Amino acid sequence: MTFRQHLSGVTYEFDGLVELMAKATPLRSGDQLAGCAAEHDAERAAAAWVLADLPLTTFLEDLVVPYETDEVTRLIIDGHDREAFAPIRSLTVGGLRDWLMDAASRDDGADRIAGISRGVTPEMAAAVSKIMRNQDLIAVGAATHVSAAFRTTVGAPGTLATRLQPNHPTDDPRGIAAAVLDGLLLGCGDAVIGINPATDSPHATADLLHLLDSIRARYDIPAQSCVLSHITTTIGLIEDGVPVDLVFQSIAGTQGANSAFGVDMALLREGNAAARSLHRGTVGDNVMYLETGQGSALSSGTHLGTGGKPVDQQTLETRAYAVARELEPLLVNTVVGFIGPEYLYDGRQIIRAGLEDHFCGKLLGLPMGVDVCYTNHAEADQNDMDTLLTLLGAAGVAFVITVPGADDVMLGYQSLSFHDVLVARQTLGLRPAPEFEAWLRTVGMVDDAGRLTPFDVSSSPLRSLTAAQP
Structure with missing residues (x-):
């Protein structure tokens, strides 16, 4: 036609x-x-x-x-x-x-x-x-209100949750634990404490999962953990009895692009069922953590549609949300500026794409989050990220990703800092996930209004966190 x-x-x-x-x-x-x-x-x-x-x-x-x-x-x-x-x-x-x-x-x-x-x-x-x-x-x-739950409830109206991303270039346990402590003290980690591992080896992934689970259990933190290894690695670890909360996988909007990620719908459903069989959630059983990003199909040459014509990257991105919707995930986020300026050139394009992805994801029934981020060779800066974070907070984004100092030293890109979310929550009147905020109040880190209080970590059980071992 x-x-x-x-x-x-x-x-x-x-x-x-x-x-x-x-x-x-x-x-x-x-x-x-x-x-x-x-x-x-x-x-x-x-x-x-x-x-x-x-x-x-x-x-x-x-x-x-x-x-x-x-x-x-x-x-x-x-x-x-x-x-x-x-x-x-x-x-x-x-x-x-x-x-x-x-x-x-x-x-x-x-x-x-x-x-x-x-x-x-x-x-x-x-x-x-x-x-x-x-x-x-x-x-x-x-x-549009969409929520999901595991140990915390993500996406409830009036809340802004965070992924605490304690990545380390060598997966050093003490470095990761230090970053986790930094984030917890600033009220982050209620969506997930999630590590991008330096390798995808099952042994290293298992060590990181044991580390995160020991931290969570030691301090009775109502949070979920995830090591973002390939779904096949995680399924194998579940079979081996490793403490897995969430199953992670990158997904895309065409069969070819998903094949490039090494997955299909059958494998994704298998991972979902495997994690749910563990019954580790306390307030819900949403167990999948899925990441998407505009340009992923084009980057793998799997972006052609009917008639062999190229499909625009935003339409293909939105098709990935159909895959996500099928799996009833706890978390979905677009890594909006991560793939680089070849796909989203500058701050203006990144901001627009972030708002589009969030809108489409929520309209399709997902607890949609955004990694508010950019690469250092893009025509963007932290002021653009401040703008996008504020706009997404006003739009009711379920969660965002936070890293120490807004600088991911392992993946080599710029995201949000723990402090950035404090500003957004205070400015927009938003709160952490309710179960996590209750824990923060119990250990004396926030007051009844959800504001951070003066906190002496040296007199708290959290002082031993950086000594945690896998």
């Missing part, structure tokens, strides 16, 4: 839905690299105009990635909830934007949005995000 739009004396043509979606996307370097971006703002505006008038039913008939060759597409189409779709079935993409904005203004908006969530496909979510301004994405995100 060819779409046409006459604008300012020029007729623009778009050869199919894949091209239309790509051309309507706000500018980003990854789409330019893939050769699918609009050539200029006028073409982008024309594509957005056509997209706004497109019936939502189009996305159930005209598939961005072929059904026959892609299991993610089959998951999306076969799992589509027609009953949930019924209230919005007659709408266009622009009509869905108006419906969401209206719902966001109502007292029962969260229930209304939750009611249609399973009827929205990732492509519908991506399409509507493309024609929304940043403030639209924030308003609807803030009105």
Whole structure:
């Protein structure tokens, strides 16, 4: 199908839905690299105009990635909830934007949005995000409530949780323990204490899991731990009796991209079932931790869709949320600026992508988090990250990632510091996860209002934390 739009004396043509979606996307370097971006703002505006008038039913008939060759597409189409779709079935993409904005203004908006969530496909979510301004994405995100639980509840309204990321270049236990202590003293770690291991060896991963579990048990911390090894490594460790809380895996929006990560839906379901069989959660049984990122399919050359045309990176990112939704995860986060300026060139593109990913993830029913981050060769700085953190906090992001000093010395990129989240919580009136805040209060680190109090670690049992061994 060819779409046409006459604008300012020029007729623009778009050869199919894949091209239309790509051309309507706000500018980003990854789409330019893939050769699918609009050539200029006028073409982008024309594509957005056509997209706004497109019936939502189009996305159930005209598939961005072929059904026959892609299991993610089959998951999306076969799992589509027609009953949930019924209230919005007659709408266009622009009509869905108006419906969401209206719902966001109502007292029962969260229930209304939750009611249609399973009827929205990732492509519908991506399409509507493309024609929304940043403030639209924030308003609807803030009105959408999605929570999940294991030892803490993540995503509850009025909360901002954190992943405490104590990475170390050599996985040194004392260095990791010192970073964990630093984060705990500043109220971080309620989403997860999660380590990116320097290697993926089962032995090293097991040592780190034992270390984190010993810290949690010694101080009775209501938190979950995770070592971000490949899912096959973690499944093997579960079988060996290693204390695993969450199963981590990077995922993407096409079967080919997931294959590049070494996974498919069957393996992901196996990992989910293995962790749930341990029954280690206390307030819930959501056990998966999934990471995504715009540009992951392009980086592995698995970004082509129907007709062999490149699919824009934001649409493919949103398709990854269908994979995540199937697994009922505790945590999902987009590592929004981590892949580099080849995909998101500068602070403006990173901010826009972070808001899009958060909006689409929550609309599709996920407890969505964001790694507010950038690489040092991107045209971005910590002021851009301050801006994105504040906007995401206003939009009701479930959690963000925090590292000592905002500088991950193992992965070599810039994220958020523990202090940054303190500022965001205080400025926006947000609290940690309720179970974690109760623990902070019990050990004397916060007052009844959730504010950090003067705390002498030398007189606390936490003083021995850096002596912890695996």
